[in-house]
Amino acid sequence: MRIRRLSDWLPTTNKEVKLRGWDALDVILFSGDAYVDHPSFGPAVIGRILESYGLRVAIVPQPSVHDNLQDFEKLGTPKLFFAVTGGCMDPMVSNYTASKRRRDKDAYTPNGDKGFRPDYATSVYSKILKEKFPDVPVLIGGIEASLRRVTHYDYWSDKLLPTILETSKADMLVYGMGEQPLREIVELLQKGVPFSSLKTIKQTAVLLEEGEKVPKNKNWDDVEISSHETCLKDKKAYAANFKIIEQESNKLQARRIFQKVGDKKLMINPPFPTMTEEEIDASFDLPYTRLPHPKYNKRGPIPAFEMIKFSINIHRGCFGGCSFCTISAHQGKFIASRSQESILKEVDQVAQMDDFKGYLSDIGGPSANMYKMKGKVQAICDKCVAPSCISPVICSNLDTSHKPLTELYQAVDAHPKVKKSFIGSGIRHDMLVPEFNKNADPKELDAYTEEVMTKHVSGRLKVAPEHTSDPVLKLMRKPSFKYFHLFKERFDRINIKKKLKLQLIPYFISSHPACEAEDMANLAAETKDMGFQLEQVQGFTPTPMTVATVIYYSGYHPYTLKEVKTPKTKKEKEDQHRFFFWYKKENKQWIKDTLSKVGRTDLLKKLLPEDTSWRKNKAGKAKNTFDDTVTYNKNTKPSRRKNKGFKKKRR
Structure with missing residues (x-):
């Protein structure tokens, strides 16, 4: 048994800074997550990476934004910069369900307690730091900043927002995985290059002020996309932007992207090449304790850590x-x-x-x-x-x-x-x-x-066919459902051969762009034929930087600019969801009326064969919840014997 010392973790207080014998800090990192010193937690990775470059690094996990903001001042001023991340998940996904209901738990907080992470945490933290320390550079990163680096649709406010560099007032954004750009940033700063001169580092983005000269790089080609103001007026222009953004993000020889934002100009530099085996090994081999900071010992377990421990x-x-x-x-x-x-x-x-x-x-x-x-x-x-x-x-x-x-x-x-x-x-x-x-x-x-x-x-094997409709699957960039049938045949064959009695757990999404109510009826009927009885299925949640979200907001597919219908109203989403619950009494009359109206008695016979309980639900509405929790009570064994249900939270 190894005895851990407090100094084995990155310091989080002045007392811990002094334990290391430091009189000053080079970087102070603010995070929306509790501090878990583990390679699966991005804030810990960034802290350890910076430490490996010889920097004196401290972390302020989940600083309070509800008091006198002393958490933002307690460690003083760093010599190089402040680093800010909203955490391992987009704070809005952490805080809200697909139906915009505030979650009861936060998996990245001790005891799952909620209320320790503000909405739009990266912008909130960064703006506070810029107000209190206007002369100290603020570098933002993590998934929230990465996916909001350009004009994006924000589902929770139902608005098109500009780059997070504008809303956060930060000086620089690192997108994607941060090891490679951070290495170059630190090397240049240690050589005495001012932070304000770091304009041509790969995998970073900055906002150039009006009249500021665009830095040259003879190895890069440039492309300019429609301005933020144009996107606000023209949804098709916004959709067309995304094709360029996605393609350049996935190229090995990408172009530099420019976008006007008011009087400023957003500059997104090309990404680094994929990390080599040596580089990714070096990141995972850093001296993590693999444990939450001892400060949480009396506050309860951190659910996200317990899951990946x-x-x-x-x-x-x-x-x-x-x-x-x-x-x-x-x-x-x-x-x-x-x-x-x-x-x-x-x-x-x-x-x-x-x-x-x-x-x-x-x-x-x-x-x-x-x-x-x-x-x-x-x-x-x-x-x-x-x-x-x-x-x-x-x-x-x-x-x-x-x-x-x-x-x-x-x-x-x-x-x-x-x-x-x-x-x-x-x-x-x-x-x-x-x-x-x-x-x-x-x-x-x-x-x-x-x-x-x-x-x-x-006992269970998780797979994600996501849908049964080929047109929907094509838009999802998923293969035909026929391949799930073929996989299930192989699964069942091995199950019988090895006498395993395993369950196959398929995930499905409702209310996805291009999905009609009839598609959901087809899904319910086909999965029922296969022996699955679904209890809850994930509702589509529009998150920044995805094709589906662009379609959800604009109504256009970014690659074809053709119109795509998307279920958006609460009623449309609930109606699609109800087909999954064909076996519930309160839904049977609604299903009969709906499918009869569109002439799909074939599906009606599959979902409700020889059913005589056509009593209308007095309330007139389904009682099923629309959320992103996935629950199954299914029969997937070749013998078709009923199995017990299970409940699993999806990312």
């Missing part, structure tokens, strides 16, 4: 490019994989923890089965502008071998203290279907699927 993140990035997902917008579409040696080193660290019982909760990433996957010929990837490597089909240049991942699982399980390692992250089931993944060896896919089902699943 015994998990291992093996890679970053996702080449799926799903229209509703922000992962590739923040982490990039190219996969940055850790070495097996680095992963096994972390497994050993987890195994030495006092309360480790031999079970790893997750060996995964944004999508669990993308580890070590990349282009076969790099020159082809260098020229690619596609936002997805697997939609509408899997790129012939993509190496989709699951062999390195299967070997990694086996190496992890060989650790003497590991009894079982689970895959808690979502698995791309379509990539395990040979009919879709034609690049891979079918025997390899079978070996991986069997390895996962027999050794790494605790």
Whole structure:
């Protein structure tokens, strides 16, 4: 048992600063999350990265904005800059559900207590710092800043907002994963270059004042998108912007983007290349305690930490490019994989923890089965502008071998203290279907699927077909639902062969752009035929920097500029949701009336065969909640025997 000292964590108070023998700080980091010193928590990663560059760093987690604001002054003035992040999740997603109801819990706060993170935390913290320390640079980053770096639609205020650099008054924004741009920023500052001169660092954005000269870089090409003011007047112009933004974000040789914002000009520099194995290993190998700061010992457990306490993140990035997902917008579409040696080193660290019982909760990433996957010929990837490597089909240049991942699982399980390692992250089931993944060896896919089902699943396997309608799936950048049927056949075959009695857990989204009420009726009928009884399904939440959100606000697809219908009213969303609950008495008359009206008696017969309970619900409204909690009570075994329900919060 290792005895931890307070100085093992980054300091959070003046007392802790003095424990390290420091008389001043180089960087003070403000975070919307409680401080958990773990590589899965972005604020801790940034703090440790800065520390590794020889800087004296302190962190102020969840500063109070409801009193005299003393938390913003207690550590004094840093020599280099203030760093600000809203936390591991966008604060608005942390604070509100898809129906804009304030959440009862905050997973990144001790005891799940709410009220410790303000709405739009990055802007709130940054503005306070600029008011109190006008001469000290403020650098913002994290997912909130990253996804709001350009004109964006804010679902919670139902407004189009300018770059967060304008609303936060910050001096610079780092988008995406911060290790590479931070290294260059620190190196230049340590050489004596003024912060105000740092204009051409990759993966950063700044606002140029009126009349300020645009810095030159002979290696970059430039592109200008429609101004913020034009976007406010013209939704089609706003939609057209996004195609450029998304493509440039996913290029290896991207252009610099300019956008006028009032009298100022936003400049977004191209991203860094994907992190190498050595670079990502170095980030994960930093001296994390892997524990929450001791200051929280009496406040209760931090739910987000408890969830990942015994998990291992093996890679970053996702080449799926799903229209509703922000992962590739923040982490990039190219996969940055850790070495097996680095992963096994972390497994050993987890195994030495006092309360480790031999079970790893997750060996995964944004999508669990993308580890070590990349282009076969790099020159082809260098020229690619596609936002997805697997939609509408899997790129012939993509190496989709699951062999390195299967070997990694086996190496992890060989650790003497590991009894079982689970895959808690979502698995791309379509990539395990040979009919879709034609690049891979079918025997390899079978070996991986069997390895996962027999050794790494605790009763349930999570997958995300998301919908059954091909037009909706095409817009989502997801494959046809027929591949889910094919995967389920393989799943059932292995289930029977190995006598596993596992459940298959599919996720679905309602009220997504292009989804009609009839599509939801089809979904309900088809999943019922497959033996699934859904209790709650995630409602689409528009978040910045996604195709689906652009469509939701503008009504236009950014790549075609054709109109796309989107359910937006509360009634439209609730009606789509009600089809999932075909088995509830209060919905049966409504379903009968609705499907009869549109002439879909075929679906009616599937959902309510030989049903005689057509009594109208007196209230006239469904009692189902519209939220983003996912609950299933389903029968997925080949024997079609009923299984107990479960409840799982989605990201």
